[in-house]
Amino acid sequence: MNTVTLKRDGSILSDEKTVETDPLVCLSYQVDLNEDYILRSFFRMLEKHSLLAKLNVFFPSYMEQYLACPDDNCKTENIDHLELRKTVEMIGFPGEPRLEIYNSFQGIRGDESCEIRSLQFDSLLDMPVKLGKLKHMVFGDKVDIFEFDTVFTLFEFIDGIAWELSFHVAPTECALRR
Amino acid sequence: MFDKILFATTASPICKDAADVAFDLAKKYDSQLTVFHVFALPTHGFSQFAEDLKTGQKVEHDDEWAKRVTEEMRSTFADNLAEAENYEVEAVVGAPHREILRAARAKDIDLIVMGSHTRQEDTAATRFRSVVGNTMQKVAKAARCPVLIVSRPCQTCWWYFSNIVFGTDFSKASHSAFKFALNTARQIGCKLYLFHACDIGATDPGKVRTQADIEEKVKEARKKMEELYLPELEGFDNYEIDIWEGTPYVEILKYARDKQADLVVMAHHTREIDPEKAVLGSTVEQVVLRSACPVASVNRPDKVAAS
Numbered sequence: 001m002n003t004v005t006l007k008r009d010g011s012i013l014s015d016e017k018t019v020e021t022d023p024l025v026c027l028s029y030q031v032d033l034n035e036d037y038i039l040r041s042f043f044r045m046l047e048k049h050s051l052l053a054k055l056n057v058f059f060p061s062y063m064e065q066y067l068a069c070p071d072d073n074c075k076t077e078n079i080d081h082l083e084l085r086k087t088v089e090m091i092g093f094p095g096e097p098r099l100e101i102y103n104s105f106q107g108i109r110g111d112e113s114c115e116i117r118s119l120q121f122d123s124l125l126d127m128p129v130k131l132g133k134l135k136h137m138v139f140g141d142k143v144d145i146f147e148f149d150t151v152f153t154l155f156e157f158i159d160g161i162a163w164e165l166s167f168h169v170a171p172t173e174c175a176l177r178r
Numbered sequence: 179m180f181d182k183i184l185f186a187t188t189a190s191p192i193c194k195d196a197a198d199v200a201f202d203l204a205k206k207y208d209s210q211l212t213v214f215h216v217f218a219l220p221t222h223g224f225s226q227f228a229e230d231l232k233t234g235q236k237v238e239h240d241d242e243w244a245k246r247v248t249e250e251m252r253s254t255f256a257d258n259l260a261e262a263e264n265y266e267v268e269a270v271v272g273a274p275h276r277e278i279l280r281a282a283r284a285k286d287i288d289l290i291v292m293g294s295h296t297r298q299e300d301t302a303a304t305r306f307r308s309v310v311g312n313t314m315q316k317v318a319k320a321a322r323c324p325v326l327i328v329s330r331p332c333q334t335c336w337w338y339f340s341n342i343v344f345g346t347d348f349s350k351a352s353h354s355a356f357k358f359a360l361n362t363a364r365q366i367g368c369k370l371y372l373f374h375a376c377d378i379g380a381t382d383p384g385k386v387r388t389q390a391d392i393e394e395k396v397k398e399a400r401k402k403m404e405e406l407y408l409p410e411l412e413g414f415d416n417y418e419i420d421i422w423e424g425t426p427y428v429e430i431l432k433y434a435r436d437k438q439a440d441l442v443v444m445a446h447h448t449r450e451i452d453p454e455k456a457v458l459g460s461t462v463e464q465v466v467l468r469s470a471c472p473v474a475s476v477n478r479p480d481k482v483a484a485s
């Protein structure tokens with residue numbers, strides 16, 4: 001399987017060459033992240049390859065927010081790093097039994113995962129991003145969760161982060177007006 | 179403002195955010211609050227056997243079972259109930275949306291409060307699950323009274339609302355939503371934002387629009403907004419009109435964030451999308467899932483005037 005490596009500065013490497021013009025051919029390639037990859041690198045990538053920013057309707061608004069953020073130190077102590085995970089879940093009830101496969105982008109603190117939507121966007125930009133494992137959940141039972149190594153394509157990587165960020169709204173300020 | 183409030187719940191911790199809002203509202207308006215839970219689905223007709231909606235098990239249903247569920251509800255919402263005065267706790271057997279609507283009609287409810295999910299959701303799993311609101315969708319579409327959907331902790335709640343965003347598609351149902359938004363803004367004394375998103379792509383698919391075309395559309399929408407809603411403001415001057423272009427749910431969410439909205443009021447979209455075909459249904463459902471503040475869905479004029 002072809003592989004692309006995503007670098008901290010937002011560039012995409014394929015076959016050890018930097019992808020300059022057409023990132024779309026790389027969407028099905030397996031993705032590999034540099035050790036020092038952070039969420040800001042993801043937005044740098046979208047900045048360099050504006051075509052990729054068209055993959056989700058919320059990217060333009062997040063690009064605006066990203067550009068308005070400070071250049072560094074956008075961190076939080078609430079999580080250790082961000083992680084993209086894949087889940088295969090067998091569900092028996094409610095409804096007809098079914099199998100669902102989805103990617104989720106979460107914050108990790110110690111061994112625990114947590115949702116990031118209540119954290120401020122500008123506190124996440126400089127947090128490390130890692131690729132996680134595949135969880136196999138059987139009939140929604142937390143006891144029957146198995147973990148496996150897996151791979152993500154570039155499309156899954158972009159789409160998984162975009163989907164989670166689309167739920168990301170900073171808590172509303174209580175601005176008393178009258 | 180709301181004499182009777184019905185809080186429709188799955189009686190699980192996932193409804194905590196909605197519960198806080200429902201109890202808070204009842205406290206503020208001294209409303210009679212019904213905490214309502216549908217716990218089982220009859221297997222057929224008048225069968226004595228019902229399917230437990232949490233476990234899927236078939237159980238013979240009787241008053242004892244309902245009593246046990248009611249006790250469970252009291253323990254789940256013990257903190258809220260401790261401070262409440264005028265309330266009742268009710269657990270029934272039936273199809274959830276039908277029973278909620280039936281109870282709302284029978285009790286002449288002014289506002290239904292509910293969460294957006296019936297189970298704990300991972301946002302990533304949301305797109306695969308029409309459960310994102312099967313009950314919420316059906317209740318919001320058919321209810322005669324406004325339905326307040328709460329999917330996140332409400333920071334400000336009804337006490338301290340500063341900004342209400344009303345999103346319109348100029349439909350008849352939107353007019354009812356407007357009246358509700360206006361009444362609420364007037365009552366609370368907060369700012370009302372009247373908002374419309376011009377979905378340029380959806381009007382003539384495939385047609386490439388010039389900037390002048392888009393500006394013309396925006397101008398038309400503003401004129402329509404002014405003609406439809408301004409005469410009804412009757413002295414209420416704390417408002418702002420905005421027209422943006424783009425995908426409606428995206429723009430409403432961006433706008434709500436921009437204005438630090440405490441409440442979004444919308445009609446359940448009139449351009450129907452078959453919920454079986456669309457993983458996430460209409461604009462209002464997309465907004466509900468992602469909005470940081472509660473969303474009120476209003477479709478009928480009935481309880482709006484009363485409010």
